[in-house]
Amino acid sequence: MKSVTFRNLALAALCLLAASLFSVPAHAAGITIQTTPPSVVMGAQYDGAPLTISGTVPEGSDVVLRFTGAPADMHLREKGKLFGLLWMNVGKVSVKNVPNVYLVDSSRPFEQLGAAVTSYRLEGLRDAIEVEEAAKSPDLDIAHELLLLKQGDGLYHESEAGVTLGEVVDGMQSYTATLHIPSALKPGDYRVEAVALRDGSVSGSATAPVQAVLTGFPLWLNNLAFDNGLLYGVMATLIAIFSGLAIGVVFQSKGGAH
């Protein structure tokens, strides 16, 4: 580990540590990736956060970056028309292999990057998502509606040409981009991946883990709510009653003329 850190002396201490831990060389090409900050810290003021991703790819490559969570199962309600008139929840849809979050950006507009890039785009998730319990309505495009739903929450986002390519040193080109981590992110383990593309095909990739962790007051509250629900409920009730009374008393003394 020490030998790794010495190689990166030029970097600031934090980035240096992050780089040494997270740099994962892939293929012989030596693609690197690192994030600043190394993890997403969710405190009381968290409202989404910028995550800067940087690293190197072989000279002449384009870069696609994506931020994803582990794929999971999802159960959703299907809306459909009842009696040809009323829009209702008409059934349940179960899908597998849906990442909780999916953010993607690239160094050039997607259409200039060839066919290989398609699987990294939002629409590429269509192939990954498996429908386990199908919709009642045969016309319903589940993957399309799911993408719309997630995009509405900001959990899925696709932008292009947001990755900036920098200097070339020893045949390696540096890149950097800032992804906006959505405020609705759940705490947990995520990963960011850099994919190098050359002449329309993928030439290599590297990934780095990113943790989203609660801290401070939100962490305390979350632990209390999940570890001791009864205490939490009673506390919430008592504080509500007390605050209600307190405000009542304040108003009573102010509006004395009544």
Added chain:
Amino acid sequence: MSLDLSLYLPIAGNSVNCLAILGLGGLVGLLSGIFGVGGGFLMTPLLIMLGIPPTVAAASDSNQIVGASTSGTFAHFKLGNVDFKMGLLLLVGGVAGGSLGVQIIKILRALGNADFLISITYVLMLGFVGGYMFLESLQAMRKSSAPKVEEAPKQESRYARAIGKLPFQMDFPRSGVRLSLLMPLLLGVLVGVLAAIMGVGGGFIMVPVMVYLLRMPMHVVVGTSLFQILFTCVNVTIMQSVQNHTVDFVLALLLLIGSSIGAQVGTKVGKKLGGEQLKICLATLVLAVMVKMLYDLLARPDVLLAYMGGH
């Protein structure tokens, strides 16, 4: 953005703007203070629109209503507007009805199509209650401006005679009525069942029930309704915290600060408005929510999939 007003809510799993939540609380609290309804049927959909998951919105709203109705009950108690005897009887009926309603909804869900029944119940109840109150108040307001005609007692007599025959008659001095003990108990059960099916506190059904079926004066109705809602929501808050972990206490506290202040103002506004004006305002509000729900049923949603939870 000179001042960062965003706040991260760990249970809801999203961040919100403090001012938006305070304002929302204030608005709903104002209505709650004026009409004696918990405002759950307004607050929950608005919270969902701000990006709070439906289950967290509903549970945190119950927590908020605990505070708001404490504040409201306190204000009405000072004005002598709470009929504790009636409130307790309605509460006992309401708890029994609520448990029954939860079982009914379980059976309906097992049969499928529960959601359809819930929505239709909503629209019909809101339409019926709102429409009836609106017309009734309109007539009363016309009548009071016209020369007085002695016809009201004749209309009421059949219903009055019927409930007069029920056993266990007792006086409710605060409301100034004499009724069978069974009336508030049974009506409490009825409201409890409907409230459980619809997933709301039931204030907007309870108020018309007290006015039209228990013949209580409007101002006592409001105070008593708040008193009854307080207990219902304490129960829901604790149950939700223990079973589903969906109460976001920070969200509730923010809503509470807004709504407690709103409720105090609302109580004073309500006292200035006449009983008939009060009824017609509540009727309009109920009808507006009904129209919104009907619209949602008829218009094509933007996205044809929805997250589980809520109703």
